[in-house]
Amino acid sequence: MIHAVDKRLREEARRFRLAFACPDxxxxxxxxxxxxxxxxxxxxxxxxxxxxxxxxxxKAFELV
Incomplete structure (x- = not known):
């Protein structure tokens, strides 16, 4: 899923410690x-x- 990165996403990713990248x-x-x-x-x-x-x-992301 492609999602636009805006100020709100950046702030919420930091606040909620969003994990979404391959290293995680x-x-x-x-x-x-x-x-x-x-x-x-x-x-x-x-x-x-x-x-x-x-x-x-x-779509296959699974948190370590």
């Missing part, structure tokens, strides 16, 4: 930075919302 997902192999489900991980590796206009949330 159970499917990421930290040694290879690859998804065990073979989804592309590159668009999801950074949780930095300050430098982007949109974020893609992975």
């Amino acid at each position: 997902c159970a499917h990421l192999d930290p040694e290879t930075n690859r998804c065990s489900l073979e989804f592309p991980s590159e668009p999801h590796l950074s949780a930095d919302l300050d430098r982007r206009a949109e974020v893609t949330f992975c």
Whole structure:
């Protein structure tokens, strides 16, 4: 799901400690930075919302 990043999302992500990036997902192999489900991980590796206009949330994300 692609979502626009705006001031509200940035504030709520900080306040609620939103985890959505691959490093926080159970499917990421930290040694290879690859998804065990073979989804592309590159668009999801950074949780930095300050430098982007949109974020893609992975449908298979599972919090570690």
